[in-house]
Amino acid sequence: ESAKRLDGIEASEARLCVIHITDVYTLENFPSLKTLVAAKKKENPNTITVLTGDFLAPYLLSSVDNGAGMIRALRETPVDVVTLGNHE
Numbered sequence: 001e002s003a004k005r006l007d008g009i010e011a012s013e014a015r016l017c018v019i020h021i022t023d024v025y026t027l028e029n030f031p032s033l034k035t036l037v038a039a040k041k042k043e044n045p046n047t048i049t050v051l052t053g054d055f056l057a058p059y060l061l062s063s064v065d066n067g068a069g070m071i072r073a074l075r076e077t078p079v080d081v082v083t084l085g086n087h088e
Contacts, residue, residue, distance in 0.1 A: 017047040021079070024055040030073045037077055049077065053085020 017040050021033070040047045051074065056067045074082065 015044055015046055017044045019047065019049040020052065021049065022052045022054060022085070023058065024051065024070070025058045025060075027059075027061075027069060027073050030077060034077045048080045050081045050083075051079045052083050054087045055082075055085070057085075057087035 019033075019037060019040060037047070037049050055070055055074070056062045059067070059070050061069055
């Protein structure tokens with residue numbers, strides 16, 4: 001008997017899409033990232049976005065706004081998992 005299919009994926013399969021980001025030095029690419037994340041999550045609900053560090057210290061405006069702009073951008077994208085890097 002063939003495996004049941006759900007949304008074009010065999011029931012015995014599990015697919016995870018990981019969008020990996022690191023070393024963020026500016027906010028200018030977040031609109032494009034937000035569009036990419038939305039498209040990938042629509043394509044596969046099992047999509048996570050991971051930022052693996054170096055997003056506050058290299059971001060020059062963090063010295064002025066204490067990282068508030070970057071954190072706001074991360075929440076609005078959204079980024080699901082964040083770890084600190086060697087520059088934080």
